[in-house]
Amino acid sequence: NAGVMQNPRHLVRRRGQEARLRCSPMKGHSHVYWYRQLPEEGLKFMVYLQKENIIDESGMPKERFSAEFPKEGPSILRIQQVVRGDSAAYFCASSPRDLGETQYFGPGTRLLVL
């Protein structure tokens, strides 16, 4: 059973470009979470999605960031017009259900904005 997959593993963008980060949850998991890890900091929750629904986006910046989890295909975290402060590791996690179920993390995408 393959684990959570994220791609790309590393992404370099110039200021003003768009970044698209992809996450394929574990087989049978319908809940996806995105977290951001800034340098020398812990992980911060961004958004929680189920298929075709955003359940909790309380951790998402109000502008430039969006997320989706379509009926078919991976979950996408999209960052428009990136700035240097967006440089971080972005981790996706999946679980079969919410309510305290274990979340399984992907290897992360490390975004560097030049």
Place this chain on the structure above:
Amino acid sequence: GDSVTQMEGPVTLSEEAFLTINCTYTATGYPSLFWYVQYPGEGLQLLLKATKADDKGSNKGFEATYRKETTSFHLEKGSVQVSDSAVYFCALSDNQGGKLIFGQGTELSVKP
């Protein structure tokens, strides 16, 4: 809101030493508690968890007990190895929305 506080690192130990990493939490409900480990350049791996008061999670020689009276979930290991060198994160899940709230992480370095 809910929060998790960990002891600051880095923690440096000699091989076979005893490890304690303190973790305390603040939560309005009855959260589940987790320890995750992150090796350099990798994602987080679940180390252990506990879902209710007085539960003890254990894995690979690591243990942590859910103490509701002291709102703590300290991580312990009796004899660390060089391969245990990593960053350890304590986290809680509020069992309502499912999101994890993490502590700031504690870097452990074990020397031979």
